[in-house]
Amino acid sequence: MANANQNQNAQTSQKQPKVGIYCDFQNVYLNQELAMNLLAFANARGSLISRRVYYNSLYENQASAKENLRSIGFKCEDVTCSLKNSADNQLKSDLIDDVCNHQSSDIVILVSGDGDFANIVQILQSNGKNVIIFAKRGNVKQKLKERANEFYFVDELLKLVENKTQLVKTANQSQINYNDAIEYLIESIKTASNQRKSTACGYIDNLMRQRYVNYQGVSSILTPDGKRFSRFGKFIDAAIKDGKVTIQNQKLCLIELDELAT
Template sequence: MTHSNQSSNRQVRPQQLKVGIRWDFQNVYLSEEQARLLLAFAITKGSLISTRVYYNSLFETQASAKEKLQRIGFKCEDVTCSLKNSADNQLKSDLIDDVYNNHSPEIVILVSGDGDFANLVKFLQEKGIYVIIFAQRGNVKQRLKELADEFHFVDELPQFVNNKTQPQTTYIEFQINYNEAIEYLIESIKTSLSQGKPTVFGYIDKLMRQRCHRYQGFSSISMSDGKKFKNFSQFIDAAISDAKVKKQGQELFLIELDKLAA
């Protein structure tokens, strides 16, 4: 049964809000059709900026779902750790980091019935974030259900999506062109420098992913000739060749900053 927390004072205006999905795959299994419906539901709430599903490839049943989920638009975060709640903890950590770095969506759709997320939900709500929870029947903690601004069971997904919506309309194209990628590269280097963090490849790539949900790594960059970069280093080499950035050791720097300092 659908539940809406009437005590919430937050007013949701879908056309103005950014939406993000955070899915605990180990706690809630969705078929490909249900996953598509989840995407379609999220789109009805606003502008979908992120779609992360947390899984553990050490478990065969979870690893086998990765390719299908990526194909329809999910970013799969593989947490290969045998410790209990490792994927849950990574989900919490990433979302809290997004909040403190001002990259959090205004609506978070949390797919889990795990009571361990109760404190996270309260934290998000204290930051003014509207939390929608989807869980499976018989596998949800009452406290989590009561805390949600909206609560739904996953088998209710079809009723939220217009019958005319076809699966292909929920597909999200994760591609950006080379010039866009350069803009996000420069912005990420500036951010890293302002944070006092090393501008190494891995951290810059992470910041680029946070700033653009369509950027899913070097393979999502589309060049004008249709070719793809083989790795992130090749993309950086192209940026260096175009005099957009320079490299010193393993760190990246902006040429324009050097010009200002001269």
């Protein structure tokens, strides 16, 4: 009986989306209380597999504060460089490396308001990642805020953590079936086309998350036979194979619109 329970628990754990935290300490200062709330938020969303803080020990306030974060399990990456954006440059590099090495989490929690991360967020989304941004009030670029799947200010963390019902509900929405995802895909391409916006995969994935409540917080799309697409691009490949959409010059097009154009 014990083995059966262990197997059941293991299967439940495997179904949880993997969550990773990447904190740009030069941009957003996290004290221990905020960091604890951030961990609680992350754990409510899935299985927390990594928690990293990027700082520069050449700055005295960063060097002293990192000990509190290390004591609660954060891996503190010291980027000792005199350049202004040294720590976040290392953070961006690690995010890309994790994706390329298939070590990236399903949900990426990025703590920064730096607009330079906007392109990295798009890359993550094009690889099927759900990106949640936390930033400091008065220190966030609009383009980063708009690109995030979810955006919050760090001073909202306590309220978010206390609202456990909302967090559990969102965490349970970790998967969506193929037919629903196709419907959202088609409608989002229509919307983007009518608004003369980009129909690139990353933008459409982001638009789907913005427009449809049932797609918000989703970490994976199920295949027609109940398995899981490893990333958003695989779902797009299936939609193309099924004749739902086409792709031209890295832009998604609807079949009927494409036929009218020819």
